[in-house]
Amino acid sequence: MALCLERVTARDEQLRAWVEVKPQLTQIKGPLRGSPLGAKDIFEAQGLATEYGSPIYAGHKGSADAALVAELRAQGAILLGKTQTTPFAYFDAAPTRNPHNPSHTPGGSSSGSAVAVAAGMVPFALGTQTMGSVLRPASFCGVVGFKPSFGLLPLEGVLPFAPSLDTAGLFTQTVDDMQLLWAAMGYTPSNKRHALAVPSLMPAVEPEMESAFRAMVERLSAKYVLNVVEMPARFSEVTEAAKLVASYEGARTHAERWRQHAERIGRKLADLVESGLEIPDYRYQGALAILEEVKRDMTKLFRQYPFLVTPAAPGAAPKGLEFTGDPIMNIPWTALGTPAISIPMPVSNGLPLGLQLTADRGADSALLALALDIETSLQ
Numbered sequence: 001m002a003l004c005l006e007r008v009t010a011r012d013e014q015l016r017a018w019v020e021v022k023p024q025l026t027q028i029k030g031p032l033r034g035s036p037l038g039a040k041d042i043f044e045a046q047g048l049a050t051e052y053g054s055p056i057y058a059g060h061k062g063s064a065d066a067a068l069v070a071e072l073r074a075q076g077a078i079l080l081g082k083t084q085t086t087p088f089a090y091f092d093a094a095p096t097r098n099p100h101n102p103s104h105t106p107g108g109s110s111s112g113s114a115v116a117v118a119a120g121m122v123p124f125a126l127g128t129q130t131m132g133s134v135l136r137p138a139s140f141c142g143v144v145g146f147k148p149s150f151g152l153l154p155l156e157g158v159l160p161f162a163p164s165l166d167t168a169g170l171f172t173q174t175v176d177d178m179q180l181l182w183a184a185m186g187y188t189p190s191n192k193r194h195a196l197a198v199p200s201l202m203p204a205v206e207p208e209m210e211s212a213f214r215a216m217v218e219r220l221s222a223k224y225v226l227n228v229v230e231m232p233a234r235f236s237e238v239t240e241a242a243k244l245v246a247s248y249e250g251a252r253t254h255a256e257r258w259r260q261h262a263e264r265i266g267r268k269l270a271d272l273v274e275s276g277l278e279i280p281d282y283r284y285q286g287a288l289a290i291l292e293e294v295k296r297d298m299t300k301l302f303r304q305y306p307f308l309v310t311p312a313a314p315g316a317a318p319k320g321l322e323f324t325g326d327p328i329m330n331i332p333w334t335a336l337g338t339p340a341i342s343i344p345m346p347v348s349n350g351l352p353l354g355l356q357l358t359a360d361r362g363a364d365s366a367l368l369a370l371a372l373d374i375e376t377s378l379q
Contacts, residue, residue: 001023001034001036001078001080003120004036004080004120004121004122004123005021005023005080007119007120007121008021008080008121011099011119011121012121014097014102015096015097015099015102015115015119016084016094016095016096016097016112017038017083017084017096017111017112017113017115017116017119017121018038018081018082018083018084018112018116018121019041019049019051019081019082019083019084019112020048020049020081020082021080021081022048022080022081023036023078023079023080023081024045024048024073024078024079024080025078026073026076026077026078028073028074028075028076029076030074030075030076030077030184031075031076031183031184032072032075032076032077032181032184033075033076034076034078035076035077035078035123035124036077036078036080036122036123037069037072037073037077037078037079037080037122037124037125037126038080038081038082038083038112038113038116038117038121038122038124038125038126039066039069039079039081039082039083039113039125039126040082040083040085040089040109040110040112040113040125040126040127040128041053041082041083041084041085041112042085042088042089042128042158042159043066043068043069043082043126043157043158044062044063044064044065044066044069044157044158045062045065045066045069045079045082046062046063046064046065047061047062048061048062048079048081048082049061049062049081049082050062050082051082052085052087052088052089052159053084053085053086053087053088053089053094053109054087054088054264054265054266055264056257056261056264056265064157065079065157066154066155066156066157066158067154067155067156067157068126068153068154068155068157068158068168069126069157070157071154071185072126072185075184075185080121080122082112083110083111083112083113083115083116083125084096084111084112084115085108085109085110085111085112086108086109086111086266086324087265087266087269088159088161088254088257088265088266088269089108089109089110089128089130089133089159089161090109090161090250090266090268090269090272091108091109091266091268091269091324092266092267092268092269093105093108093111093321093322093323093324094108094109094111094112095321096111096112096115097115097321098115098140098141098317098351099115099118099119099141100118100141100142100317100351100352101317101351103319103320103321104140104316104317104318104319104320104321104351105140105317105318105319105320105321105322105323105324105325106118106137106140106141106317106324107132107133107136107137107138107139107140107141107313107317107324107325108133108136108137108324108325109127109128109130109133109324110125110127110128110129110133110134110137110145110169110171111137111324112125113125113126113127113137113171114127114134114137114138114140114141114143114145114171115137115141116171117141117143117171117172117173118141118142118143118173120173123172123173123177124170124171124172124177124178124181125170125171126168126169126170126171127145127168127169127170127171128155128158128161128166128167128168128169129147129166129167129169129330129334130161130162130165130166130167130246130250130334131165131242131243131246131327131330131331131334132313132325132326132327132328132329132330132331132334133169133327134146134147134167134169134170134171134342135147135169135312135313135327135329135330135333135340135341135342135354135356136312136313136324136325136326136327136329136330136342137171138171138312138342138354139311139312139313139342139344139352139353139354139356140313140316140317140325140351140352140354141317141352142344142351142352142354143171143172143173143344144171144172144173144174144175144177144178144341144342144343144344144371145169145170145171145312145341145342145354146169146170146171146172146178146182146339146340146341146342146368147167147169147330147333147334147339147340147341148167148168148169148170148339148364149337149338149339149361149362149363149364150165150167150334150337150338150361151167151337152339152364153167153168153169154168155167155168160253161246161249161250161253161254162245162246162248162249162250162253163249163253164245164249164288165242165245165246165249165334165335167334167337174375175341175343175368175371175372175374175375176372176375178341178368178371178372179368179369179372182364182365182368187364187365188365189365189368189369190365190366190368190369191369194306194307194366194370195224195225195226195227195304195305195306195307196220196224196225196226196227196305196306196307196308196309196370197226197227197228197229197305197307197308197309198217198226198227198228198229198308198309198310199228199229199231199308199310200228200229200230200231201231201236202310202311202329203314203328203329204314205311205313205314205315205329206314206315206316208315208316208350208353209311209313209314209315209316209353210311212345212346212347212353213310213311213345213353213355215346216309216345216346216355217309219377219378220309220374223377226309227305229301229304229305229308231301232294232297232298232301233297234290234293234294234297235294235297235298235332237290237294238290238291238294238331238332238335238336239328239331239332239335240287241286241287241288241290241291241335242287242291242331242332242334242335243331244279244283244284244287245284245287245288245291245335247272247275247276247279248276248279248283248284248287250269250272250273250276251272251273251274251275251276251277251279252276252277254269254272254273255273255277258270258273258274291335291336294336295336295337295361298336298338298360299360299361302359302360302363303360306359306360306363306366307357307358307359307367307370308357308358308359309355309356309357310329310356310358311329311353311354311355311356312329312330312342312353312354312355312356313325313326313329313330313342313353313354314326314328314329315353316350316351316352316353317351317352329356330356333356333358336361337361338358338359338360338361339358339359339361339363339364339367340356340357340358340367341356341357341358341367341368341371342354342355342356343355343357343371343374343375346378355374357370357371357374
């Protein structure tokens with residue numbers, strides 16, 4: 001605890017990972033006893049700042065702990081405080097800076113949680129993902145970000161955005177730490193290892209990511225069975241379908257705030273609400289139908305190829321603080337509800353780059369076991 005607070009004091013004036021630091025001490029002797037925890041500021045926390053990344057809610061305090069915060073505190077974790085989020089967990093930037101180069105974005109929307117872990121201010125932190133808000137900041141900040149299967153972790157007490165997509169997630173410095181956290185949360189470890197596959201068609205990535213990913217695939221192919229796999233016929237439609245669902249649901253979640261506060265909710269979010277309210281229901285239902293069809297097809301594919309490997313982001317963290325990066329590499333796995341994890345790849349110089357692994361819904365522990373095996377092989 002003392003070391004964490006020292007690091008907050010030393011670096012947070014520059015990095016701005018925290019909304020409020022106010023340790024919630026406990027005498028509970030659970031498996032996470034004494035482990036400091038950061039919670040993204042869309043998680044309610046009793047008596048602590050719960051401002052949703054927006055000046056509209058400056059000074060607002062939580063009236064109760066969100067379910068996941070309460071679960072972790074019941075295991076002995078110490079809630080150190082609340083971490084910065086982009087306003088209402090959308091694309092308008094938070095004030096947080098990348099710890100590897102403060103002139104670059106840390107990603108969003110779970111900006112503060114990723115940075116707090118990367119800077120050693122806490123061993124683990126909570127985030128959420130509706131598109132790429134855990135995996136992308138993890139890749140940009142050089143930490144491990146884990147988005148479990150949709151619905152596995154509770155979202156009671158978390159500000160919603162698009163309920164069909166919203167997923168709680170976790171940050172740690174290493175996969176080994178994530179595995180320990182996962183076990184402490186009551187999930188059974190898995191030691192199964194299976195064949196890996198790389199999708200035959202992926203979005204374009206930047207040269208440094210392409211080079212690092214190709215080198216990583218070569219290393220993996222020396223240890224695992226690794227194939228190239230053709231994705232289901234309608235997989236190419238998943239990203240646009242997910243964006244439509246997020247726009248439709250996000251607009252309706254935030255419509256009343258938009259009517260009251262207009263662009264004060266964030267210019268990008270205001271634009272989304274205005275356009276999202278124009279989306280007709282039949283297009284929304286059509287997008288949901290596409291996602292359900294591809295989910296069924298992906299379950300069949302995962303029976304033959306249990307794990308897929310891709311870059312976790314198009315490249316390193318972009319320079320500047322206004323653009324939080326493109327979630328295009330992460331959106332399909334959020335939309336399909338599959339577990340996904342970003343782990344740091346070896347980089348000789350420059351900003352961090354993440355490797356993304358995903359598996360079928362419910363295969364969370366097997367995915368973590370594979371990620372740990374890969375991490376160990378990189379050491």
